[in-house]
Amino acid sequence: MTLAARKMQPLIVRSITDQLYGVLREQILSGALPAGQPIRQDTLAAEFNISKIPLRETLARLEQDGLVKAQPKRGYTVCELTSREAEDVFKLRLRLEPSAAAEAALLATAADQKTAQKALKELETAAKQHRTDLSNFNRVFHLSLVRPGAGRLTLHVIETLSVIAERYVRFHLHPLGRDTRANTEHREILAAWLERDALTVETLLVEHLQDTLEDLRTELDIKQPIKATLQPEA
Structure with a gap:
């Protein structure tokens, strides 16, 4: 050889x-x-x-x-979907992601801004097409808001949390209309991010992630893991 x-x-x-x-x-x-x-x-x-x-x-x-x-x-x-893991993952995201996105808004280049705009456009297109992998587009968009300002370790942790959260996001988006609400919130977050309004970015992203966690608290049984097969988003 x-x-x-x-x-x-x-x-x-x-x-x-x-x-x-x-x-x-x-x-x-x-x-x-x-x-x-x-x-x-x-x-x-x-x-x-x-x-x-x-x-x-x-x-x-x-x-x-x-x-x-x-x-x-x-x-x-x-792995099972559990309320305990959802709490853990989204509380960690709440601690890291909003502040990282706010900092990234101040540091983003024109190329970074185009990447984030493209990510949102592709997410909205995927939502209109009722793509079963919608949560993947959601993850890509969220990471595009963080990547320009995050350090290597911070980005690695946020990426890992985003991957774990993806099943919960897909579960969360299943009810009719959730993807529409999420995209409205995404547009507001991106608009502030493009304007380099760090405070508004952090505030909106906290509300966005907190709303998702609150929905999951309602949907996931408090004590028992979810074993049902997930269905594609409507």
Whole structure:
């Protein structure tokens, strides 16, 4: 085997892992792999015609995202949606995201502003099309408001929280009209962000995230995890 061939192997494996990650992540977010569902590694390896090496890498990555968990002698299962985790995730977002977005508004370049505008436009288009992956567009928009001013560690933490929150956002947006309300709030936040009105950005984003948390408190059973399969947003 030539040196060039040896260098290409990790790229090929990474490509397989990335593709598998995208497929399994969407299946979990959509509810095709419901909460509590065991991940059958032998079945998946046979279905995708791959070895278990990229599959293990993918499952480790999904575990970091908080979407699956490893259990001794039982392998991996899809994590439950719980009110406790929703509280934890959104309270952390409330502590970090509004102030980070406010700072980013002051530091954003013209290119950063165009990126945020594009992200909102794509989110609104996805909402009109009733895309089942709407929460992904929502996450991209929120991160576009934070990225220009956040430090490396702060951004990493916010990105991680956003990934974990995505299933809850999808669950939250399911009732009719929620995506319309959310987009109205997004437009107000973006307008203030583009005007570099840091105080208003922080205030509006706190209200936006707090409203989502309040809705989730109502929808999620206080003591029991949600096990029902999620449905696409209406």
